[in-house]
Amino acid sequence: xxxxxxxxxxxxxxxxxLRGAGVLAWAQTDFEEAVPLMEQSIALFxxxxxxDGTANALSNMGTILSxxxxxxxxxxxxxxxxxxxxxxxxxxxxxxxLANLGDTxxxxxxxxxxxxxxxDTLPLDRELGDLHGVAITINNLGLLARDIGDLNLARxxxxxxxxxxxxxxxxxxxxxxLEGLADVHAHRCEYERAASLLRESITxxxxxxxxxxxxxxxxxxxxxxxxxAQPERAARLFGAADGLREASGAVLSPGDGANLQPxxxxxxxxLGADGWSAAWAxxxxxxxxxxxxxxxxxxxxxxxxxxxxxxxSTETSTTALTRREREIAxxxxxxLTNRQIAEQLVLSTRTVDVHTSNIMRKLGLHSRAxxxxxxxxxxxxxxSS
Numbered sequence: 001x002x003x004x005x006x007x008x009x010x011x012x013x014x015x016x017x018l019r020g021a022g023v024l025a026w027a028q029t030d031f032e033e034a035v036p037l038m039e040q041s042i043a044l045f046x047x048x049x050x051x052d053g054t055a056n057a058l059s060n061m062g063t064i065l066s067x068x069x070x071x072x073x074x075x076x077x078x079x080x081x082x083x084x085x086x087x088x089x090x091x092x093x094x095x096x097x098l099a100n101l102g103d104t105x106x107x108x109x110x111x112x113x114x115x116x117x118x119x120d121t122l123p124l125d126r127e128l129g130d131l132h133g134v135a136i137t138i139n140n141l142g143l144l145a146r147d148i149g150d151l152n153l154a155r156x157x158x159x160x161x162x163x164x165x166x167x168x169x170x171x172x173x174x175x176x177x178l179e180g181l182a183d184v185h186a187h188r189c190e191y192e193r194a195a196s197l198l199r200e201s202i203t204x205x206x207x208x209x210x211x212x213x214x215x216x217x218x219x220x221x222x223x224x225x226x227x228x229a230q231p232e233r234a235a236r237l238f239g240a241a242d243g244l245r246e247a248s249g250a251v252l253s254p255g256d257g258a259n260l261q262p263x264x265x266x267x268x269x270x271l272g273a274d275g276w277s278a279a280w281a282x283x284x285x286x287x288x289x290x291x292x293x294x295x296x297x298x299x300x301x302x303x304x305x306x307x308x309x310x311x312x313s314t315e316t317s318t319t320a321l322t323r324r325e326r327e328i329a330x331x332x333x334x335x336l337t338n339r340q341i342a343e344q345l346v347l348s349t350r351t352v353d354v355h356t357s358n359i360m361r362k363l364g365l366h367s368r369a370x371x372x373x374x375x376x377x378x379x380x381x382x383x384s385s
Contacts, residue, residue, distance in 0.1 A: 211247065
């Protein structure tokens with residue numbers, strides 16, 4: 001009624017109603033509806049000089065734009081909201097703005113900026129007694145640790161976050177954290193534990209009726225299947241995840257896509273173009289219920305071979321790599337990003353990207369964390385460049 005009778009409703013009340021409707025549309029993955037609702041809310045809040053309402057609506061708008069893949073637009077709105085919250089001295093709003101900017105930086109692959117934003121968020125959340133915010137930030141920092149190959153720190157942080165989410169009964173956040181924890185265990189070649197965590201994650205997302213969440217869990221399950229030398233299963237699960245995202249209007253962030261790409265490349269290389277296309281299409285054609293059933297089922301033996309991390313660590317000699325590739329693998333193990341490696345070796349970032357992809361292809365690995373673990377295990381010497 002509030003939205004249907006704008007002339008009879010005070011602008012501030014209507015602004016709050018529009019903001020609530022926009023958040024509801026976003027929660028239902030109706031991004032096309034959510035954006036104009038939130039734009040109207042922001043305009044009304046500005047019109048009545050409500051800085052706090054404007055900051056909150058800008059934060060919501062950033063989240064909505066991020067969900068539909070407009071990360072630069074999200075970043076602009078979040079930075080504007082951050083400035084307003086600083087001026088207002090609103091610590092809760094400031095914490096939310098910093099956390100959201102960290103998320104956007106992570107999605108864009110800027111891990112250093114993400115780390116700084118999240119580390120600035122954590123003391124604010126602790127001061128406010130916001131355990132949910134603390135858990136989310138700890139989990140995010142755990143994912144960063146995973147990405148640079150510090151698997152012990154990653155497991156400790158994400159374990160802590162999972163415990164907090166269980167205490168808070170925060171099911172959606174729990175399901176997402178379980179995916180990250182499963183990935184850490186997979187990097188450590190603890191595949192049974194990883195599979196158990198992913199089964200729980202998929203089940204929780206299903207209970208919450210979250211197609212986007214289920215798609216993330218299917219991608220994680222596909223990545224695990226690739227690590228276990230199950231390429232057909234991996235391709236079907238990747239296809240099923242893409243199908244769910246397409247149906248729900250969700251998108252895969254650049255950061256998440258980069259995390260999955262080495263596994264996709266390895267699976268496609270093993271199956272060949274036709275085999276990959278057939279398996280991927282079979283997965284995409286699955287209904288949501290069938291995709292969940294397939295992900296929860298036990299895998300069948302595969303006639304194809306993908307090298308597991310254990311095999312790469314013990315059977316693949318460092319002579320499989322060029323001198324430059326060994327040098328770059330050693331720097332990855334030190335936690336450097338491709339941009340930092342490029343600066344240190346006086347190369348273009350694109351050249352380092354190509355070398356990193358070649359390293360993973362030659363070793364049959366699927367992520368930077370696995371490259372880091374491999375380089376540490378074979379004791380590559382630190383670079384002197």
